[in-house]
Amino acid sequence: MAQEPWTTKRILDWTSGYLERKGDEHPRLSAEWLLADVTGLSRVELYVNFDRPLSPDELACMHAAIEQRAAGEPLQYVTGEMPFRHIVLRCEKGVLIPRPETEILVDAALEGVDRAADVGADPARVLEVGTGTGCIALSIASERPGTEVVATDLSEEAVRLATRNCEALELGEVVSIVQTDLAADVDPSLMGSFSVLVCNPPYIPTSVLSEQVPAEVVDHEPALALDGGSDGLDVYRRLLGLAPVALAPGGMLAVELYEGSLDAAAALARAQGGWERVEICEDLTHRPRILVAVRKAEKR
Structure with missing residues (x-):
């Protein structure tokens, strides 16, 4: 008797059930992401190709990916990429995975860029501290052509990854990526010329990180990008100390923070x-998320 082939539908159903038994909160979504990555099909295309059999190579890749996900590894690390706003980024272990809520931080930064353009800043300059994958810096550069962006990170892994993402998006002419602590090695001549200082820093209080954050995050993502201290x-x-030095008069500081810390930050x-x-x-769920502060403009 011929063995039943592993079709798109069969592997989706089996993977969903397996991951559910392993404790995955969104097993069907995980199955779709993994299979889309393995086959090169979009998630929509999977559903119009239910009868498509997987090749032996695809089955082998799918099996390995399922086991990684079942062990709790984040989907973005398993597939190696994720969409963020209008771009797709490579993701790797050792670098924080971008969150959807950080897209709101980009919106705030873009308001600062537009404000600078309105008052004649040419070009508008943005300094991002702690760039990680480069999601914020590269989104700003891609959505506001002509904006000059300097992105920094202390992590060598993050700088390498952000640089690869920058090259893939062909934004190297307008985005500079610097490995440094905060802005220590940024060109001193640029200090005082930035229209926006934007950052998604490590902001989870240490006690919250150890007691409330899911193991999938704590066990797999870098503590350097998560732990914000007590x-x-x-x-x-x-950043508050850096802002008066880095920002031009009227410039904006935009920072994503833990919801319980924002009143103290303000x-x-x-x-x-x-x-x-x-x-x-x-943010979109009506939770406090971003602090925006605008420097006083020079008196005329």
């Missing part, structure tokens, strides 16, 4: 002084 504001305090900015306004912005 109150989640260790790096943010350093109070620190207001106590520092020099800001025209300090605001807390919500």
